Amino acid sequence: MPDGPLAIGVDIGGTKVAAGVVDASGSVLHRTRRDTPHRSTSPRVVEDTIVSAVEELLGHGDEVVAVGIGAAGFVAADRATVVFAPHLSWRNEPLRASLGERLALPIFVDNDANAGIWAEHRFGAGRGESHLVMVNLGTGIGGGIVIDGRVLRGRFGIAGEFGHMQVVPDGIRCECGNRGCWEQYASGNALVREARSLMSAGSPVVSDLFERVGGDPGELTGPLVTEAARDGDPLARELLGEIGRWLGVGIANLAAALDPGTFVIGGGVSAAGDLLLEPAxxxxxxxxxGRGYRPEASIVAAQLGNEAGLVGAADLARVGAADLAWAEAADRADRAEHADG
Incomplete structure (x- = not known):
């Protein structure tokens, strides 16, 4: 038997839309996935993809109380509007209203990193921690914040864009337009850029990486560097250590601002484990x-992997639906009291 009310979570990434029916313990009962429509595709086609996935899951006959959407991009604090999604055509898109017209269920929209940290807070590496920060190392750096058991979204819904903190004045140019952003030094892109730079220079220290990509630096990826490091390649280990050191610098800045008890490190680069986390x-x-005179937050690897987004989106929707039901019941009771009066 499923544990508690069921919700559907939908995780929308740059390449795939993953969805699942999730129970109150975080277990995924049914799954499905679709390719993410190309970034030039109209909002309606992306919505069609989401609706198709949700309707397939509803076809299993489960009683679902809500649908949660985790989107890569800026989501307004109202949890209804996608302000900007870099991989899709959403610009101030009223996603909750649009989907609500097609799905007869409460809809809740959130940033994918918020969904991820909520999953780790409820069911994963941050379980039981009241003050939690998650840092996702992928192509860039994203993240989320949980304070006193609640996701901190910020005044405009855009909290957690840690990758664009400036850590090196006048440093490497970032895609955001600024220089010296943290993600230019502690991300999958940074790892690959440094390795390719050595390969292009013809350095003999990258001979193992050259062999792994058949001599073509353009074929190098972060997972390949991580694999080489695990196999003992000294250069790959050195590069991961450098990424880890920059990760630690940024985390120290976040600790000064937010003072969490735990940092959870997720994203593709975190697959390197202690090769990354120990230098961090x-x-x-x-x-x-205040080192030496204050408690230190722990730094741990995320546990839920690729399913964190859909699990967190579903659980946030379940909580949102319960809050909505409570508010509606309170409103009915208030109206009844005034009518009796």
Whole structure:
């Protein structure tokens, strides 16, 4: 038997739309996926993809109380509007209203990183931690914040864009238009850029990586560097160590601002495990404000992997539906009291 009310979570990424029916313990009962429509596609086609996935899951006959959408991009604090999604054509898109016209269920929209941290807070590496920060290392850096058991979204819904903190004045140019952003030094892109730079220079220290990509630097990826590091390649380990050190510097800055008890590190680069996290922990201790005179947050790897987004989106929707039901019941009771009076 499923544990508690069921909700559907939909995780919309740059390449795939993953969806699942999730129970109150975080277990995924049914799954489906679709390719993400190309970024030039109209909003309606993306909505069609979401509706198709949700309707397939509803076809299993489960009683679902809500649908949660986790979208890569800026989501307004109203959890209804996608302000900007870099991989899709959404610009101030009223996604909750649009989907609500086609799906007879409460809809809740959130940033995918918020969905991810909520899943880790409820069911994963951050379970039981009241003050939690998640840092996702992928192509860039994203993240989320949970304070006192609630997702901190910010005044405009855009909290957690940690990758664009400036860590090096006048540093490497970032895609956002600024220079020296954290994600230019501690991300999958940074890892691959440094390796390719050595390969293009013909450095003998990258001979193992050259062999892995058949001599073509353009074929190099972050997972390949991680695999080489796990196999003992000294250069790959050095590059991951450098990424880890920059990760620790940024985390120390976040600790100064937010003072969490735990940092959860997710995203593709986190698959390197302690090859990444140990250098991060060392750099964190060196850079931490008040080091030696304050408690230190722990730095741990995320546990839920690729399913964190859909699990978190579903659970946030379940909580949202319960809050909505409570508010409606309170409103009915208030109206009845005034009518009796």
């Amino acid at each position: 922990r060392v750099a964190f201790r060196r850079q931490l404000t």
